[in-house]
Each structure stands twice: as structure tokens, then as C-alpha cells.
Amino acid sequence: MPASRQYCYESPQVACYQSNQHFLSHEDAFPMPLARANQFNRHATVLIYLNSVDQGGSTCFDHLGVCVQPRQGRALLFFPAFADGRPDPRTLHTAVDAKDTKWVMQQWVARGYQLPGTVQPPPPPSLQASTSNSLPAQLASQPQPRSQSEGASVARKDLAARKGKDVKGKAAKVKRGFGK
């Protein structure tokens, strides 16, 4: 199983459809609850047609109105899931009834599911100019604001503390004094 956000190849498969065999409409990506449980989803599908088929057996995208007829050596690549792991419903597809025998190879590229709240990799060094690591020790040891508005209120409190004022009182006064 791939680690979080890592890509890996599933074992390739080969399928043979005889006359009247098909693969009903489906998405190759797993629904989110299953992707979370399995901790991966399918991000790329490669189909390689191993023989040419004149009648039947095409791969059709139900919502896109696109069908691909098997030709020996032809490859079909599509991306069943968005970058965040959600299935892309536009990739719903069907292998329509074969008439002539059809051989196809399926290869999926899976990616480890990124659990919400997991740590992002650090930005590249060129973007690391001002991280908390570069703050003076005294500031860096204080809890850092988590949002812009929280940041603004921390800054106001800090300023008020230095001026010996109470932020709430000052905000209320500004409100009451509207127009003065």
C-alpha cells in the first residue's frame, strides 16, 4: 500500500471479453469512504488494447460522449480522481458488449490518501524566508496566530499591552464614539 501522497502501480491485469461480455458503467476511483478506509485511491488508469476489434467492445465515457475503439497497441489514459482523492464523476465509463473477442490490459496508478490534518511537507528553501523558525526566540516560543483575523487581534493585544490599554475597552470606545 502506498504511503500518504505516494504513487504506486497496482499489478497490471489482462482481461479478455468474449462475444456479449461487457463491463457495466463504473468509476475506477473508489468512493471517498472506501478510499479513506483503504488509505489510497486510483489516480490514473491506463488501458492498452492488445488486439484490434472491428465490432463492439469499445470503451465509452457515459457523460462525455466519447468512445474508444480497441486497436492493437492503442493506449487510453485518464484520471479517475481529483488531486485531493475525490472521484471525478466525469470518468464514469463502460466496456460495451463485445462482438469480436477483445483483449485489454489495465494498469492503475494509486496514490496514498492524505489524511486530513496530516503535516504538509516543508516548502522548498526558496520559499522559507519567514517561517516561525526564523523568528526571534522570544516570539517563536509564543503561540503563533492560526488565522489572519486571529493574527490581527494578537497584534492589537500586543500593542495595547505595550501601551497599557485594554483592547476590548478601546474597541467599545471607538464604537460609542462613532461620529466624534
Ligand SMILES: O=C(O)CCC(=O)C(=O)O
Ligand atoms: O475493457 C474496457 O474497455 C474497460 C475496462 C475497465 O474499465 C476496467 O477494467 O476498469
Ligand SMILES: [Fe+2]
Ligand atoms: Fe474501468
